[in-house]
Amino acid sequence: MAEHRFEDFNGLVIFRRNYKEKDMLVKILTDRFGKKMFYLRGANSPRFRMAAAILPFTKAEYGGDIRDDGLSFLNNVKSASQFQAISNDLFLNAYATYILNLIDVAFPDSQPLGFWYGRIEQALTLIDEGFDAAMITHIIEIQLLQVFGVQPHLESCVVCGRTDLAFDYSESYGGLLCQRHWHLDPNRLHANSRAIYYLRLFSVIDLFKIQSVTVKPETEAALKAIVDQIYQNSVGLVLKSKQFIDKMFTFDSAMPKLKKVAPEIDRSSKDD
Ligand SMILES: [Zn+2]
Numbered sequence: 001m002a003e004h005r006f007e008d009f010n011g012l013v014i015f016r017r018n019y020k021e022k023d024m025l026v027k028i029l030t031d032r033f034g035k036k037m038f039y040l041r042g043a044n045s046p047r048f049r050m051a052a053a054i055l056p057f058t059k060a061e062y063g064g065d066i067r068d069d070g071l072s073f074l075n076n077v078k079s080a081s082q083f084q085a086i087s088n089d090l091f092l093n094a095y096a097t098y099i100l101n102l103i104d105v106a107f108p109d110s111q112p113l114g115f116w117y118g119r120i121e122q123a124l125t126l127i128d129e130g131f132d133a134a135m136i137t138h139i140i141e142i143q144l145l146q147v148f149g150v151q152p153h154l155e156s157c158v159v160c161g162r163t164d165l166a167f168d169y170s171e172s173y174g175g176l177l178c179q180r181h182w183h184l185d186p187n188r189l190h191a192n193s194r195a196i197y198y199l200r201l202f203s204v205i206d207l208f209k210i211q212s213v214t215v216k217p218e219t220e221a222a223l224k225a226i227v228d229q230i231y232q233n234s235v236g237l238v239l240k241s242k243q244f245i246d247k248m249f250t251f252d253s254a255m256p257k258l259k260k261v262a263p264e265i266d267r268s269s270k271d272d
Pocket residue numbers: 157158159160161162177178179180181
């Protein structure tokens with residue numbers, strides 16, 4: 001394999017940091033080469049010609065020198081656009097940052113991401129368009145579980161395969177238990193059944209077919225508790241950006257308000 005090559009590719013800025021006096025390191029999620037760290041000489045000076053293409057929450061068509069190992073380089077930008085709503089809203093910003101963090105942790109650098117590139121771009125697009133950011137984030141979290149090596153069995157009861165009884169989630173069984181088998185795990189999550197419904201739905205839902213998502217605040221809290229627990233215990237991941245969301249969530253829950261999101265999820269994506 002060539003040591004380096006000039007390539008055109010699509011990318012999403014994951015993060016950037018200053019380097020030396022006027023330079024920057026910018027990590028970009030690319031559609032073809034996985035995550036790559038780019039070294040941008042002079043990027044921190046006010047007249048840098050590619051400034052708009054390396055802002056946080058930007059997607060662009062780049063041209064650059066992709067190195068198999070070490071830092072890569074950007075040569076030009078064909079088109080760049082920033083997710084405006086995400087950039088301007090602290091809450092949306094927090095969710096998008098967490099999603100990008102998750103994908104950064106889930107895959108090693110330089111490993112092509114397959115369909116995950118499109119999925120992450122679509123998640124950010126939906127959040128930018130006003131879809132409930134917490135729900136879009138849960139969909140990504142739940143679908144990423146298998147990348148983290150956790151493959152919860154959510155199709156049916158782990159023990160008997162039934163799908164017609166109430167379900168609960170069992171960490172020790174790695175999936176759902178139907179009501180008849182709840183006795184097998186006294187430590188099952190005792191989760192709210194609507195939350196379990198969304199856990200199952202979100203594991204298979206197609207982000208490209210979603211029309212809207214509405215979840216009642218109490219169901220949202222219950223779903224968050226399940227996902228948080230699986231991430232803590234089975235994935236073992238604690239990200240700073242997630243802790244920030246947790247603080248926001250606590251604050252948000254303390255403020256009575258009406259959620260202004262429209263009902264129903266695309267029926268074609270329903271799982272039963
Ligand atoms: Zn069962």
